[in-house]
Amino acid sequence: MKIFSDKYFSYLLKSIVILITALLVFTESMQAQTFSISGKIVDSKSKPIPGVNVILIGTNFGAAADDEGDYQILNIRSGNYTIQFSAIGYEKFIKENIIIQNKSITLDVVLNEVVIEADEVIVTAGKYEQKKSDVTVSTEIISGKEFSERNFSNLEDAIRYVPGVTMTEDQISIRGSNGYSRGTGSRALLAIDGLAFYTGDSGDIIWEMIPTLEIQKVEIIKGASSSLYGSSAIGGVINSITRDISDKPLTIFNGFYGVYDKPYYSEWDWSGERRPFNGLTLSHSNKIENFGFNISLTRLEESSYKQDDDFKKYIGFLKTVYNFTPTSSLTFLANTFNKRAGQFLYWKDSRNALVPPDQNLGDRIETNRYLFGLIYKTLLGNQVIMNIKTSYYRNYFKDNADIPNESTSNLYRGEVQLHSNITNYLVITGGAEGTFSEVQSSLFGNPDEYSIGAYAVGDVTFNFPLIVSLGVRYDYSKLDSLDGSGAVSPKLGLNYKISKELILRSSIGTGFRAPTTAEAFTSTSTGGITVKPNPNIKSEYNLTFELGVNYYPVEFINLDLAVFQNEYFDMIEPGIDPADGLVFFSNLVRARIQGLEASTIIYLLPNELSLSFNYTYLWARDLETGTALRYRPRHIFYSGLDFRKWNFDFGINFRYTSRVEEIDDELVDLGIVVDGDLRVPVYTTDIKLGYNFITNGLPLNIYLNVKNIFNYNYVELIGNLRNIRNYSFGVNLAL
Amino acid sequence: MRIKTNIKYFKCQSAILILMLFAVACNDHGIEPKPEPSAFEISGFSGKVSFASEWPDSVKRAFVVVFQNPLLTPGDFTILNLKFLSREIPLGVQTYNYSSFDSAFIPSVPGPFPPGTYAYIAVAQQSTEELSLARNDWFVSGIYYANGDTTQPGTMVIPDITFVENINITVDFNDPPPQPPGYN
Numbered sequence: 001m002k003i004f005s006d007k008y009f010s011y012l013l014k015s016i017v018i019l020i021t022a023l024l025v026f027t028e029s030m031q032a033q034t035f036s037i038s039g040k041i042v043d044s045k046s047k048p049i050p051g052v053n054v055i056l057i058g059t060n061f062g063a064a065a066d067d068e069g070d071y072q073i074l075n076i077r078s079g080n081y082t083i084q085f086s087a088i089g090y091e092k093f094i095k096e097n098i099i100i101q102n103k104s105i106t107l108d109v110v111l112n113e114v115v116i117e118a119d120e121v122i123v124t125a126g127k128y129e130q131k132k133s134d135v136t137v138s139t140e141i142i143s144g145k146e147f148s149e150r151n152f153s154n155l156e157d158a159i160r161y162v163p164g165v166t167m168t169e170d171q172i173s174i175r176g177s178n179g180y181s182r183g184t185g186s187r188a189l190l191a192i193d194g195l196a197f198y199t200g201d202s203g204d205i206i207w208e209m210i211p212t213l214e215i216q217k218v219e220i221i222k223g224a225s226s227s228l229y230g231s232s233a234i235g236g237v238i239n240s241i242t243r244d245i246s247d248k249p250l251t252i253f254n255g256f257y258g259v260y261d262k263p264y265y266s267e268w269d270w271s272g273e274r275r276p277f278n279g280l281t282l283s284h285s286n287k288i289e290n291f292g293f294n295i296s297l298t299r300l301e302e303s304s305y306k307q308d309d310d311f312k313k314y315i316g317f318l319k320t321v322y323n324f325t326p327t328s329s330l331t332f333l334a335n336t337f338n339k340r341a342g343q344f345l346y347w348k349d350s351r352n353a354l355v356p357p358d359q360n361l362g363d364r365i366e367t368n369r370y371l372f373g374l375i376y377k378t379l380l381g382n383q384v385i386m387n388i389k390t391s392y393y394r395n396y397f398k399d400n401a402d403i404p405n406e407s408t409s410n411l412y413r414g415e416v417q418l419h420s421n422i423t424n425y426l427v428i429t430g431g432a433e434g435t436f437s438e439v440q441s442s443l444f445g446n447p448d449e450y451s452i453g454a455y456a457v458g459d460v461t462f463n464f465p466l467i468v469s470l471g472v473r474y475d476y477s478k479l480d481s482l483d484g485s486g487a488v489s490p491k492l493g494l495n496y497k498i499s500k501e502l503i504l505r506s507s508i509g510t511g512f513r514a515p516t517t518a519e520a521f522t523s524t525s526t527g528g529i530t531v532k533p534n535p536n537i538k539s540e541y542n543l544t545f546e547l548g549v550n551y552y553p554v555e556f557i558n559l560d561l562a563v564f565q566n567e568y569f570d571m572i573e574p575g576i577d578p579a580d581g582l583v584f585f586s587n588l589v590r591a592r593i594q595g596l597e598a599s600t601i602i603y604l605l606p607n608e609l610s611l612s613f614n615y616t617y618l619w620a621r622d623l624e625t626g627t628a629l630r631y632r633p634r635h636i637f638y639s640g641l642d643f644r645k646w647n648f649d650f651g652i653n654f655r656y657t658s659r660v661e662e663i664d665d666e667l668v669d670l671g672i673v674v675d676g677d678l679r680v681p682v683y684t685t686d687i688k689l690g691y692n693f694i695t696n697g698l699p700l701n702i703y704l705n706v707k708n709i710f711n712y713n714y715v716e717l718i719g720n721l722r723n724i725r726n727y728s729f730g731v732n733l734a735l
Numbered sequence: 736m737r738i739k740t741n742i743k744y745f746k747c748q749s750a751i752l753i754l755m756l757f758a759v760a761c762n763d764h765g766i767e768p769k770p771e772p773s774a775f776e777i778s779g780f781s782g783k784v785s786f787a788s789e790w791p792d793s794v795k796r797a798f799v800v801v802f803q804n805p806l807l808t809p810g811d812f813t814i815l816n817l818k819f820l821s822r823e824i825p826l827g828v829q830t831y832n833y834s835s836f837d838s839a840f841i842p843s844v845p846g847p848f849p850p851g852t853y854a855y856i857a858v859a860q861q862s863t864e865e866l867s868l869a870r871n872d873w874f875v876s877g878i879y880y881a882n883g884d885t886t887q888p889g890t891m892v893i894p895d896i897t898f899v900e901n902i903n904i905t906v907d908f909n910d911p912p913p914q915p916p917g918y919n
Contacts, residue, residue, distance in 0.1 A: 671842020
């Protein structure tokens with residue numbers, strides 16, 4: 001049966017037009033009994049600044065300045081307001097006590113120029129708030145609005161467009177740190193508001209559990225961060241920062257509906273339908289005296305373009321903050337996740353690329369996960385901030401095999417951190433943390449693991465524009481019957497501002513990662529792939545070096561260049577034991593990853609049109625065999641064009657990665673993944689179109705996204721065709 | 736002035752690069768289905784195993800095995816060199832017909848067998864209670880000889896689009912052939 005006929009699309013289009021028209025009429029009628037704030041925004045040379053964002057803080061009212069720098073906020077009721085003007089390249093301007101009393105007012109402002117994005121801050125690189133221009137390592141930031149604008153319901157979809165980062169299915173690789181380890185361990189640490197977010201059994205990152213609507217921004221730190229974050233951060237850190245709690249009641253409704261197009265080749269059209277997907281999130285935020293909260297519930301459903309790849313997911317999120325005093329607070333975080341899904345491991349063959357092998361038809365899995373965290377923050381004396389963080393992460397899954405694979409893990413974690421500006425020239429951060437995990441699993445057995453770590457880092461500034469960051473951390477980890485292992489991880493970083501436009505950064509440090517429970521003890525067989533344990537596996541170490549430069553040759557162009565080298569010792573990688581053909585994790589003697597990264601952003605029309613290019617060259621190789629490491633592309637190129645004007649938002653994103661040189665050849669040779677040798681370079685192009693109704697007095701955004709517009713067929717993991725062309729329509733309403 | 740010229744040049748370069756990548760993206764659709772092999776395009780092999788003596792009670796299972804490279808060292812007797820492992824030969828039979836199109840352990844999905852030269856084809860038996868992948872648990876009970884030359888293992892050559900027949904093996908449990916390296 002054809003679910004989505006042309007008639008259906010015609011009906012859908014008409015409905016959207018009627019809805020938009022109705023909204024416009026509705027908003028016009030709202031303007032009758034209200035007032036406005038209008039004015040002109042100019043720079044220090046009295047030149048009009050177009051595109052400045054103007055918002056009334058604590059309300060849903062706002063506007064964008066036009067070509068002449070004129071702005072107008074309509075439909076404002078009488079009251080006392082605080083207004084904020086912001087634009088890239090200019091200092092933010094906030095004016096309080098704007099009183100609207102039975103008449104409209106005019107307010108002209110002058111914005112002062114600054115170096116573009118110089119005031120952007122990140123929080124994770126040194127475990128405290130720092131300006132991005134002050135850090136010693138390469139960092140990237142994803143703004144939270146990207147998720148709704150580009151209809152990313154999963155954090156991993158946005159990560160795919162970060163310079164120097166690639167994904168192989170759901171496994172992240174920062175500058176080539178990871179290949180594909182089948183969901184068992186990661187060399188990047190994911191954190192949510194600073195709480196580590198990995199499972200106690202597989203040590204894996206569960207991207208789909210993060211509620212994207214609740215994310216204010218995501219920071220990606222590239223390179224070994226073990227000196228502060230410990231074992232899992234050997235390749236980098238991804239810290240998701242959740243939204244601040246709103247001072248006034250704020251309810252957000254976010255929804256999207258989309259369909260996958262038909263496959264490019266008719267023989268792949270196994271269902272005869274355009275397969276739909278949709279998502280709904282309802283979120284509320286409020287603050288009552290000393291207590292505030294964000295709460296949301298998300299439901300995601302997808303039929304998928306692949307057979308037995310469908311899912312239903314429910315994500316719950318709660319964040320509460322109680323301020324005991326102005327200098328001490330307690331934050332509680334809860335993140336729950338339930339998924340019922342098909343389990344598509346790999347295709348039947350290239351003629352049946354969207355269908356699993358006969359023996360895997362009907363494979364399904366159910367997952368329940370819970371993260372609970374407490375963060376207590378207080379000021380001790382006048383200079384020392386203390387953070388106490390505790391968390392509990394429960395992970396459960398079960399499949400429907402004849403003898404089901406079932407696993408439960410409980411991960412407990414605690415950390416005490418002290419941070420102090422001892423003098424104007426020295427900032428010290430130190431702390432200690434411990435974790436304990438217990439596992440009951442048909443896959444991994446019942447091993448326990450504990451680890452402890454202590455760290456200290458000092459950032460020294462001088463009378464001249466140099467920042468020196470010196471840190472060290474000790475970690476010890478004991479995984480059940482394996483020998484315990486520990487390491488001291490030092491790190492040295494330098495940041496030198498040659499001029500306002502030219503900043504040099506450099507860092508050198510070591511990293512340490514203990515094997516995960518899954519890497520040491522997995523024993524299972526799925527879809528013809530049998531994985532065996534390796535109780536002799538050892539910890540891995542690395543030495544990482546980076547030299548980078550950030551440069552503004554002219555006001556509207558930013559260039560960033562970095563060269564890096566990561567030397568891995570005893571690198572843990574999955575492979576095939578030639579003695580029996582079984583998959584297992586073992587230590588490569590030595591691996592080396594070298595590369596360079598070049599990024600540029602060109603503001604072709606300030607605040608309206610920007611163009612970005614990012615290129616990464618990676619040479620990741622096993623030094624013993626001389627061959628490339630598996631699933632690491634040598635060339636990565638991302639480009640984006642973003643245009644915002646007249647409340648419209650238009651963007652094109654292009655992504656290229658070269659064909660990976662090495663894959664799991666054994667799985668192909670053994671006939672497990674038929675036609676698994678088929679792989680190509682990746683070219684994907686996405687388009688987004690959005691409209692913001694805020695100037696019509698309605699806090700509504702609508703978005704249309706077309707992803708993989710050329711319907712290009714590619715794999716990241718052998719035998720797994722990535723998303724084919726799909727269309728989606730989304731709305732974001734804030735009340 | 737020079738900066739402006741360079742910027743203009745840079746913008747042109749950028750636009751050309753994007754257009755080139757777009758052109759590639761438009762014209763190429765990436766992975767495509769491999770053609771279904773017709774009956775005349777299939778490569779593979781088949782043969783018959785003849786048992787010249789009674790099956791000893793100690794034999795628990797036996798298979799036809801095909802190794803690509805010669806078994807010159809213990810390291811050659813590995814799963815990565817093993818390109819075909821038949822299903823178990825029924826215990827006690829006198830003859831057994833096999834084909835690369837039959838269901839097998841390796842490859843797990845029957846289909847065209849890659850053309851090429853295969854250096855060692857044999858019948859291997861095990862006496863362990865459970866299937867074992869340890870080298871020492873495999874005992875070769877019969878070898879394929881080509882052109883009547885019983886002094887060395889016969890090589891099987893599968894040309895492109897050719898199905899090779901008569902890869903026949905005789906097994907005499909009372910007179911086994913020389914064992915490949917690695918068997919103690």
